[in-house]
Amino acid sequence: MTMKNRPHPRPSHPRRNAAIVGTGAYLPERVLTNAELEKMVDTTNDWIITRTGISERRIAAADEFTSDMGAAAARMAIAKAGISPTDIDLVILATSTPDTIFPSAACRIQHMIGATRAAAFDLQAACSGFLYGMIIAEQFIASHAHETVLVIGSEKLSSIVNWEDRNTCVLFGDGAGAAIMQAAPEGKRGLLATDMGSDGAQTDILHMPAGGCRMPITPEVLAQKKNSIHMSGKEVYRYAVGAMNASAERSLQLSGLSAADLQWVIPHQANLRIISSVTERLGVGMDRVILNLERYGNTSAACIPIALHESSESGKIKAGDNLLLVAFGGGLTWASAVLEW
Ligand code: COA
Numbered sequence: 301m302t303m304k305n306r307p308h309p310r311p312s313h314p315r316r317n318a319a320i321v322g323t324g325a326y327l328p329e330r331v332l333t334n335a336e337l338e339k340m341v342d343t344t345n346d347w348i349i350t351r352t353g354i355s356e357r358r359i360a361a362a363d364e365f366t367s368d369m370g371a372a373a374a375r376m377a378i379a380k381a382g383i384s385p386t387d388i389d390l391v392i393l394a395t396s397t398p399d400t401i402f403p404s405a406a407c408r409i410q411h412m413i414g415a416t417r418a419a420a421f422d423l424q425a426a427c428s429g430f431l432y433g434m435i436i437a438e439q440f441i442a443s444h445a446h447e448t449v450l451v452i453g454s455e456k457l458s459s460i461v462n463w464e465d466r467n468t469c470v471l472f473g474d475g476a477g478a479a480i481m482q483a484a485p486e487g488k489r490g491l492l493a494t495d496m497g498s499d500g501a502q503t504d505i506l507h508m509p510a511g512g513c514r515m516p517i518t519p520e521v522l523a524q525k526k527n528s529i530h531m532s533g534k535e536v537y538r539y540a541v542g543a544m545n546a547s548a549e550r551s552l553q554l555s556g557l558s559a560a561d562l563q564w565v566i567p568h569q570a571n572l573r574i575i576s577s578v579t580e581r582l583g584v585g586m587d588r589v590i591l592n593l594e595r596y597g598n599t600s601a602a603c604i605p606i607a608l609h610e611s612s613e614s615g616k617i618k619a620g621d622n623l624l625l626v627a628f629g630g631g632l633t634w635a636s637a638v639l640e641w
């Protein structure tokens with residue numbers, strides 16, 4: 301493979317803007333409704349809707365993995381961008397649920413889609429992963445090191461949810477979204493500003509304790525379901541609002557735009573109340589916010605690319621629109637971007 305890799309030019313060209321030139325998404329068929337969850341744990345449809353805004357979520361089949369969903373979304377993004385898989389220089393897969401800890405699920409996807417020239421790696425920034433990936437891709441493109449980067453967010457969160465824990469099992473779902481990034485075409489400005497950050501002092505408020513070297517899987521660990529998502533909901537909520545707001549403000553300021561210049565905000569789809577607090581602080585009405593959490597719940601790194609794909613396909617987002625993307629996740633991590641579509 302290495303021999304086929306294109307040598308990285310290191311020209312003294314000025315930096316160039318990167319843009320998304322094609323998107324794709326994949327959602328598994330199986331719908332899990334709040335009514336079904338009422339039969340699994342002590343919860344109600346009313347509680348879930350009023351506290352989170354989620355009505356249903358998708359669940360991947362037993363033999364359907366993060367790489368399968370990511371590859372399906374990627375194939376669609378490749379077709380929309382009108383490129384060939386062999387044009388891709390780099391595959392970045394943002395996920396917290398890789399098929400295996402190693403090798404990366406990104407390598408599986410690279411093979412599945414025939415991106416034979418590409419380097420590939422998994423990126424772990426939890427729910428902020430897609431935006432982290434987009435920002436990394438931007439650096440390769442802006443510096444002329446790469447022409448075409450595929451960024452994917454794909455998650456099989458159902459595989460790490462404790463289906464007996466009502467605090468978490470109502471929140472998450474499975475799915476994938478993907479974007480092809482290249483230099484901004486003539487007349488398009490693409491990415492205008494980005495921001496990313498993390499706070500490792502907060503690792504324990506949203507995490508999966510077991511499955512890594514810190515707590516290898518043993519029968520005791522399995523019995524205690526430590527290989528599943530553990531979360532202090534209230535603390536995560538509080539941090540999410542503050543961090544998303546601060547990051548969004550930073551990206552906006554760097555872009556030279558104000559909230560009034562934004563046609564759309566695409567936030568991470570964790571909780572409708574988090575989203576409305578953030579957008580209210582920014583001064584953006586909910587009529588300018590793209591939402592899909594009612595149908596898909598929190599698909600972590602896949603939320604934003606799925607929302608981007610669906611809203612551009614439906615014609616909601618139009619060429620020339622100014623978008624703010626903003627996310628928050630375990631780590632803790634956060635990221636945002638302002639771009640012209
Ligand atoms: N159904 C019914 N009751 C539930 C429930 C459920 N699914 N989940 C929790 N409860 C209960 C709690 O046990 C608690 O009961 P108690 O008062 O007897 O202890 C009560 O509801 C209220 O819990 P509270 O934590 O105050 O609710 P909340 O308003 O904070 O909402 C979350 C809970 C999880 C929805 C909210 O905190 C949240 O969204 N946090 C952020 C989570 C997140 O986004 N994570 C991913 C980030 S990327």
